[in-house]
Amino acid sequence: MKETKGLNQQQEETVQIVIFKLGEEEFGVNILQVREIEKLDQGITRVPKAPHFVEGIINLRGEIIPIVDLRRRFGLTLPELGYNSRVIIVEVGDALVGMLVDAVVEVLRVPVSAIEPAPAITKGVDAYFLAGVAKLDTRLIVLLNLERTLSSEEAKELNEAELG
């Protein structure tokens, strides 16, 4: 998650993180992977027989975008989507995927030194899906490994495993 290696050693390396909420917990993704953030003002079209954590598809200016419900992806039980719910459109490989989140909080510059490897389970999420945790003064932000979180290959396997 390193952004650039600064020439000036005194200036600390940082990465920009988009911070969002699932329930009350704060999660983050590297801003470089975020295409845009949308309000959910249109219905999501359900796709039968898609993996259970795929909420459906939306029409983003003529493009079909799949929407993943991260809460279901991580097996978290959380309240209904509300007024603050957003879709974060991220680029994973050559695909665009929308992530349903409960709220988008802010964009934060985080020093690389503050990022540590994730423990086996953080806030109920398996370390497999995580890139690390950022420890700030009073906050603990869980950084997602999007490739793993949204991997369609893995998604298919999981789905099959559940069905089988």
Next chain:
Amino acid sequence: MEVSQYLNVFMDECYEHLQVLNQSLLTLEKEPDNAELLNSIFRAAHTLKGASATMGFNKMASVTHAMEDVLSLLRQKELEVTPEIINVLFDALDLLETLAKGIVEGQEENIEVAGVLQSLKKYLVAELTSERQEKEERRKNLQLRYSPDEIDKIKTAVEGGLSLVHLHLTLEKDCLLKGARAFMILRELETQGEIVRTIPTAKELEDEKFDDDFVIGLLTKKPVEVLVQFVEKMLDVKTVKGEVVEDDKLLVERRGAGPSQLSTAAPSAEPQKTSQVKASSSISPTVRVDIKKLDDLMNLVGELVITRSRLEQISMEKGDPLLGETVEQLSRLTLDLRDQVLKTRMVPVDQVFSRFPRLVRDLAKETGKEVELRISGAETELDRTVIDEIVDPLVHILRNSVDHGIEEPALRAQLGKQEQGVIELHAYQAGNQVVISVTDDGRGIDPEKIKTRALERGFLTPEEIEGLEEEEILNLIFLPGFSTSDKVTDVSGRGVGMDVVKTKISALGGVVQVSSVKGEGTTITIRLPLTLAIIQTLIVQLGEDVFAIPTGYIEQTISVARNEIKKLRNQEVAILRGEVIPLIRLQDFLGVPKAKNEEFDELDVVVVRNGERKLGCVVDSLVRQQDVVIKSLGSYLGNIAGIAGATILGNGKIALILDMRAVA
């Protein structure tokens, strides 16, 4: 010269010429005496030589050069068209194709051409003498020959006091615009008498299709010396020789064959044989367009179609007659535009078919069989995205037909069949589908063998097999890893095969079927959609969601009273005109949440057909018929069983397009 910029054009032309060569060589094999054919082969090789030399592809140039030399000997009848020569020419052609590929990959330099060059040059021992002869030949050709009509006319004119003068003109070597110059000279001479004939013809002169000299036959009152002086004064004329020709010493033109062809190609002298080749000259002018541009255009039109539906909906809600009228007109225009764009993307299947005669010929030789490939309907058009994809499946099917279908000649004779087997490749359009069938008159498929094989490989249990219809048994050949040939040959029978064909065709939204009569032959039928981009669908409502069913699969829609639905072995069925049709609740099948007001007395049923099977899909309601642009669900979701894609409706909402093959 900046080469890369011309490379595309060169490659396009290169492939075209290679195709001409391929086809003409195949025909030549059957009609070794067809001089016009030799000419067209020669021309293709010649053009290719010139083009490749200009582009600096020396290997290709040297091969085509050697080919041209051999062909020119053939044209002059100094060599006879023999099967060996044809084979050598085919080898050279294959090499050219390899070179062409090499050029694209930047590997031309590394391709070995010496072998083929040598076998071509074997025929050229008399090369030097033949070159000399060629020159003489050309000079001989510069003798004016007249048609019987013209001779009559000359005779009458000579009786009337005119004389026929032959003027042999040679232009300066460095003369620019020879064609225009020759044209001017002819114009000037027309003031001095009547030009009966020139050699080369006036048209060829104008097109610069001559070396430096040409001969004019002129009926005139003027003495030869005056004419010679008259012409000598003209620009760019190097020498003029004039002679008066007695009317009883006129040469009558030769018809047909021989190197003089080019110079006697005046309309009156057209031999009947050439009609086939000449047809190509009537093709309307074309423009080469990058296919990417057509794809982009198609996408734009797709968006336009969607916006149009949206506008239609708005206009309907507003109810303004003026708006309605305009929208209606816009709709018509949009549809016309869409049809036109679709048409530009259509290419005749001939593009694919044309390579098959060669394939079948080679396969037949390899397997020691005699096979005739009959092609019909090659003009049938398909979207080019589809065309590219059907090559491999068709090649596979043809391989199977030659290898497994057609018997050895001796065996065929024993069976009382013609020794030469026949494979028919037939294409035609049926509605919005294109049907391609491959039929052979070979040994057919033995259902018993398939059963045995299916048991051996453990695809099915004996009980399962007993329950199968003959057609279903035949369709087992599409299972992965199935191969019924007893012997594995080079040509086919490696266990990958028909399943690949099926997968590929299914991916295109098509269907493959097989039918066969043991001992009489096999037919494999492929049905393909005309285009992949836009399809006509029936929009249906299931609970709160709408889905689109491609009309290509729909047989009809019916309304069935609830109490008319029967249960048969735990399966709901409806009886339609005496036919039992199994029903599925599409909603349950797809797992879509149910709407509240469930109970109607009448159920809307969409009867779909997949091959011979029919299935009634119960839906909540039929919404409307609509053309939709297919959009993929994207690489993230990949292929989901039962869903062919999605489309955006007029109101901006998404409707999923059902893949009826997975449902039915």
